[in-house]
Amino acid sequence: MRVTSTKMHTPWFLVLLLVFVLPAAAFASGDEALITRASQVLGPLPASMPSAENPITPEKVALGKILFWEPRISIDGTVSCSKCHPIPLYAADGLRKSVGHNCKENPRNDPTVFNAANQISEHWIGNRTSVEDQAKQAVTGPPAFGMPSYESVEKVLRSYWQYETLFRAAFPGEKEPVTIDNFAKAVGAFERTLVTPGPFDAFLKGSRDAMTAQQKKGLGEFMDQGCVGCHFSPFAGGQMYQKFGLFAPYWQYTKSEKIDEGRYAVTKAENDKYVFKVPVLRNVAMTRPYFHDGSVDRLEDAVRIMGKIQLGKDLSQGQVQGIVAFLHALTGKIPDNALSVPILPSLK
Ligand code: HEC
Numbered sequence: 647m648r649v650t651s652t653k654m655h656t657p658w659f660l661v662l663l664l665v666f667v668l669p670a671a672a673f674a675s676g677d678e679a680l681i682t683r684a685s686q687v688l689g690p691l692p693a694s695m696p697s698a699e700n701p702i703t704p705e706k707v708a709l710g711k712i713l714f715w716e717p718r719i720s721i722d723g724t725v726s727c728s729k730c731h732p733i734p735l736y737a738a739d740g741l742r743k744s745v746g747h748n749c750k751e752n753p754r755n756d757p758t759v760f761n762a763a764n765q766i767s768e769h770w771i772g773n774r775t776s777v778e779d780q781a782k783q784a785v786t787g788p789p790a791f792g793m794p795s796y797e798s799v800e801k802v803l804r805s806y807w808q809y810e811t812l813f814r815a816a817f818p819g820e821k822e823p824v825t826i827d828n829f830a831k832a833v834g835a836f837e838r839t840l841v842t843p844g845p846f847d848a849f850l851k852g853s854r855d856a857m858t859a860q861q862k863k864g865l866g867e868f869m870d871q872g873c874v875g876c877h878f879s880p881f882a883g884g885q886m887y888q889k890f891g892l893f894a895p896y897w898q899y900t901k902s903e904k905i906d907e908g909r910y911a912v913t914k915a916e917n918d919k920y921v922f923k924v925p926v927l928r929n930v931a932m933t934r935p936y937f938h939d940g941s942v943d944r945l946e947d948a949v950r951i952m953g954k955i956q957l958g959k960d961l962s963q964g965q966v967q968g969i970v971a972f973l974h975a976l977t978g979k980i981p982d983n984a985l986s987v988p989i990l991p992s993l994k
C-alpha cells in the first residue's frame with residue numbers, strides 16, 4: 647500500500663512539473679533573453695535629454711513652453727512651433743509637407759519633437775546641430791516663421807513685458823536676457839524634457855505583461871531581421887546617417903513625386919546622395935505619413951519598404967504585422983507639462 651501510494655505521487659508531481667512549472671520557467675527565460683538583448687541594442691528612455699551647454703532648469707522649461715506656443719514672432723502672426731508640431735498629434739502635424747507662414751510648403755515632412763534632442767543632429771539631412779540650433783534657425787526660416795532677422799524677433803519679444811520677467815528668471819544675472827540665443831536655449835530646454843516612455847520601457851524594466859505576445863515576437867523580428875543595425879539606442883534611431891535605398895532607388899517603392907538628394911545638399915559629397923538621418927522610431931505609430939517626404943501613409947507599408955530596400959528582404963505578412971505591433975509598443979505617454987496649454991504674455 648505504501649509502495650503504491652509513493653508510485654502514485656511521483657507521476658502527479660511530474661505531471662505538474664511538466665504541464666505548469668517548466669513551460670512557465672521557459673517562458674520567463676524567453677522574456678529574460680529578449681529583455682537582455684533589447685536592453686543592449688535599444689534600452690529604456692532616459693528621464694530627460696540633458697546637455698552640458700544648456701542645462702535644464704525649471705525656469706527655462708517654463709519659458710520654453712510658452713515660446714513653443716508663441717505665434718507673434720512670425721512674419722504673418724500665424725506660425726508657432728506648436729502649429730507644425732501640435733502636441734495632441736504627438737508633435738508632428740500629420741501632413742505630407744508642413745505649411746509655414748503665408749501657406750508656404752516646406753520641402754520635407756515634419757518629424758516629432760518628442761524624444762528628438764539626443765540625436766547626432768536635427769532635421770532629415772542633419773543640417774541643424776542641436777535642438778537649440780534648430781529653434782534659433784526656425785524663426786528666420788523662409789518656409790517657417792519667415793522673420794527677416796534675429797533682431798526683429800528680439801524686438802517683438804521685448805514688446806511683451808512679461809517676457810522680460812520670464813527671461814530674467816530663466817537667465818539670471820544677464821544684462822539683456824531677451825535675446826535670440828536665450829530664446830533657443832529656453833525652447834531647447836523644454837524640448838529636452840519631452841520624453842515619452844511607453845509599454846516597451848515598462849517591459850524592459852520587468853513588467854512582463856506590458857507588451858503582448860505579438861509585440862514581443864515583433865521585437866524579436868526587429869532585432870533578428872537587422873532593423874537595429876540602423877535603428878538602435880533607446881530612441882530606436884537618430885544616431886547615424888544612411889542611404890535610403892541600399893538595395894533599390896527609394897522612389898521606386900515610395901512613389902515619391904520629387905527626388906530628394908538628402909544629405910548631399912549639406913556636404914556635396916557624391917556618396918551622400920540619397921543619404922538621410924535614420925529617424926527616431928519612438929511614437930512612429932502616431933506620426934504618419936512616413937519618410938522624409940511623407941510619401942507613404944501606412945506604417946505596414948513603411949516597414950515592408952524598409953525590409954525590401956534597406957535589408958534586401960521580402961518580409962512575410964506575419965513578420966510585418968509583428969514588427970508593426972512592436973512599433974505600437976513605442977507609443978508613449980506625453981508628459982503632463984506638455985499637455986497643458988500656456989497663456990501667452992500681453993502687450994506692454
Ligand atoms: C512651418 C512648420 C514648422 C514650424 C513652424 C516649426 N517646425 Fe520644426 N520641423 C518642421 C519640418 C518640416 C521639419 C523637418 C525639416 C527637415 O528635416 O528638412 C522640422 C524639424 C524639427 C526638428 C528636428 C526633429 C528631428 O528628428 O530631426 C525639431 C527638433 C523641430 N522641428 C523643432 C521645432 C521648434 C522648437 C520649432 C519652433 C521654434 C519648430 N520646430 C517650428 C516644421 C516646422
Ligand code: HEC
Nearest residue numbers: 872873876888890922923924936937938948949952953956
Ligand atoms: C541601413 C539602415 C536601415 C535599416 C537596416 C532599417 N532602416 Fe528604417 N530607416 C532608415 C532610414 C535612413 C530612414 C529614413 C528614410 C527617409 O525617409 O529618408 C528610415 C525610416 C524608417 C521608418 C519611417 C520613419 C518615419 O518617421 O517616417 C520606419 C517606420 C522604419 N525606418 C522602420 C524600419 C524597420 C521596421 C526596419 C527593419 C525591417 C528598418 N527600418 C531597417 C534606415 C534603416
